[in-house]
Amino acid sequence: MxxxxxxxxxxxxxxxxxxxxxxxxxxxxxxxxxxxxxxxxxxxxxxxxxxxxxxxxxxxxxxxxxxxxxxxxxxxxxxxxxxxxxxxxxxxxxxxxxxxxxxxxxxxxxxxxxxxxxxxxxxxxxxxxxxxxxxxxxxxxxxxxxPSSPISLEEFRETTRKLVGCGADIKEINCVRKHLxxxxxxxxxxxxxxxxxxxxxxxxxxxxxxxxxxxxxxxxxxxTFEDALKVIKKYDLGHRIPESVKTYLEQGMLGLQPExxxxxxxxxxxxxxxxxxSNRSALDAAKRCAEELGFKTVVIKDSTSGEAREAARIFCEKVKQIRKRENSERLCVIAGGETTVTLGSESGVGGRNQEFALAAALEIDGMDGITILSCGTDGTDGPTDANGAIVDGKTVESCRKAGLQLQEALEKHDSYTLFSNSGNLIKTGPTYTNVMDLQIAIIEKQYDPD
Missing domain, CATH: 3.40.50.10180 (Glycerate kinase, MOFRL-like N-terminal domain)
Known part of the structure; x- marks a missing residue:
């Protein structure tokens, strides 16, 4: 690693x-x-x-x-x-x-x-x-x-909690919050x-x-209020958010609350x-640093988004393609953006970057010479004290030997618990900034794609 x-x-x-x-x-x-x-x-x-x-x-x-x-x-x-x-x-x-x-x-x-x-x-x-x-x-x-009257702080808080946990992206979440x-x-x-x-x-x-x-x-x-209600309907939140919030949004769509x-x-x-x-500022600096360290560097144009585990699969696939194409070089692949995690009724402790790293570890299992880091720039990933985590092609095996099951942790969204035990967490403490997340893949020169 x-x-x-x-x-x-x-x-x-x-x-x-x-x-x-x-x-x-x-x-x-x-x-x-x-x-x-x-x-x-x-x-x-x-x-x-x-x-x-x-x-x-x-x-x-x-x-x-x-x-x-x-x-x-x-x-x-x-x-x-x-x-x-x-x-x-x-x-x-x-x-x-x-x-x-x-x-x-x-x-x-x-x-x-x-x-x-x-x-x-x-x-x-x-x-x-x-x-x-x-x-x-x-x-x-x-x-x-x-919150706008008559919505209470607790109702606003509960609505925020449901939005964050349903898999909605930040634009959708803020569409609703702006109208409350x-x-x-x-x-x-x-x-x-x-x-x-x-x-x-x-x-x-x-x-x-x-x-x-x-x-x-x-x-x-x-x-508009109509857009906010579409988000509520899309994620089937109508029966999960406070009734007063739903009523307020419906009144807004009818013109009874100010737009x-x-x-x-x-x-x-x-x-x-x-x-x-911005995240672009961070990506540009990461690229400069990687090149100064002697890596041939590729910055992925498309922002990292969507469900964390699916985004990890796509990122790892791109890393494998780049490694196969440029196998004679020391490589660094960099991406940035923000993913989501849709929580189940029983979920463990983690964050989108830790879940990304967990899914990435499974994607590169058994591949020597690949290291992947996924971290938030604010020092906090979900409700944890970690930025994210770092994994490589040996992470899955080392966890298995320690009695830790990555697939089970992924299904339970319990990445923090697993990485706390495996030693893969990245912790900087508060960074006093926030430009979303970064993913960094290091590929060693001697890796043989065959």
């Missing part, structure tokens, strides 16, 4: 999506002029002397380092500031001018609810002589947790109007769709979005 090189490449990818650096590189003040974006390409500039103050709001796993960067850049201009992040995702130093609260993820809790209420107060108090800078990163949909939320789906932009708003985004979704990242709080929502704002709304006229880090 080539764990050393696989982890070097993975850490190079993590370093490339450091949130602090991403903000520093995307926001600058020259004299009294604030420039957001790339000066040579897509950017906006504002004369800060025309503004009373800058109010900072934020949500997501990268909130802490993003706030530190904002304070360094614009500390003397900051009026009010509040961001919410996942528990245990704040370290030192602590920004003096921006409050950071911790809350539940992936399932919203009272702390997130309270922080969201305070966030809306900041937005509503921002006038046309104020600027708002919003810092959005992965996890924001759960951390800005304020008092801040998502463009509603934050309404609260902030007429203030100027700059939204700096670290993307954790395939395709970098701004309406999906963090459930698009400042971005037009082109989905999310669309692209022609005046509320978005003052909003500027900039994606400052």
């Amino acid at each position: 080539d764990k050393i090189n696989a982890e070097k490449i993975f850490h190079a990818a993590l370093n490339a999506v450091n949130p602090y650096n991403a903000v520093i590189n995307s926001l600058k003040i020259k004299g009294s002029t604030l420039i957001a974006g790339d000066e040579d390409h897509y950017s906006v500039s504002y004369d800060l002397s025309r503004f009373r103050q800058i109010n900072i709001v934020g949500c997501g796993k990268a909130a802490w380092p993003m706030c530190l960067a904002m304070e360094k850049i614009a500390g003397k201009y900051i009026g009010r500031g509040l961001a919410v992040t996942k528990y245990n995702h704040v370290s030192t130093p602590y920004p003096s001018g921006i409050e950071i609260r911790e809350a539940g993820h992936p399932y919203p809790d009272q702390s997130g609810y309270d922080a969201t209420v305070e966030t809306l107060k900041i937005l509503e108090s921002s006038g046309e002589d104020d600027m708002v800078i919003a810092l959005i990163s992965g996890g924001g949909s759960s951390l800005w947790a304020l 939320s008092a801040i998502s789906g463009g509603l934050a932009a309404i609260k902030a109007y007429p203030a100027k708003v700059i939204v700096l985004v670290i993307s954790d979704v395939i395709g970098d769709h701004l309406d999906t990242i963090g459930s698009g709080p400042f971005y037009p929502d082109e989905t 999310t704002p669309k692209g022609d709304s005046i509320y978005f006229a003052n909003v500027f979005h900039k994606i400052i880090a």
Whole structure:
């Protein structure tokens, strides 16, 4: 198993999506002029002397380092500031001018609810002589947790739990959540109007769709209540979600609840979005590192998606094809994206990356010279303390000798338990960023395809 090189490449990818650096590189003040974006390409500039103050709001796993960067850049201009992040995702130093609260993820809790209420107060108090800078990163949909009345927090939480466990992708999950939320789906932009708003985004979704990242709080929502109900029907959730939630969505489809704002709304006229880090950023850095280590490197164009075990089968098939074609080279195959796991009535402990690695181990069983790592960039895979796992062609056999059954663990979605016992887990702790997942395959030169 080539764990050393696989982890070097993975850490190079993590370093490339450091949130602090991403903000520093995307926001600058020259004299009294604030420039957001790339000066040579897509950017906006504002004369800060025309503004009373800058109010900072934020949500997501990268909130802490993003706030530190904002304070360094614009500390003397900051009026009010509040961001919410996942528990245990704040370290030192602590920004003096921006409050950071911790809350539940992936399932919203009272702390997130309270922080969201305070966030809306900041937005509503921002006038046309104020600027708002919003810092959005992965996890924001759960951390800005304020359901629309009369839906309770517990009902919102239970609906989120059912959506996450049914196999729906993030776009489908957020379509429903946007239509149950008092801040998502463009509603934050309404609260902030007429203030100027700059939204700096670290993307954790395939395709970098701004309406999906963090459930698009400042971005037009082109989905509807009807679309949300289609998701509920597709995954047969009508009898599994709270009745009040289903009723609210049905009322919305009939026009009895307000629809999310669309692209022609005046509320978005003052909003500027900039994606400052993404899965592509991580893939590019991983490729550079692999090449510096002497590997001939292939980045798979299509994003990793779908059910984790099926995605692992497809990835392994591509790895085998590339290895057969380029068998005389030291190879590195890299992919990125985000998969799903459909849980059964009785499921163990794991995450999508650990399940991917488990399925991959079965696919490459008995093949010498192939190592596969699948890890989340946020430091958390499912409800566990691992990023993911690393396996090779000998993993299945070594587990069998230890009395561990991979196929059984896969069927029970119990990958964390198995890999905890086998020693295959990857744990970095919180990375304070999130740009989805990476898959890295290392193929040794001496491997004989025949």
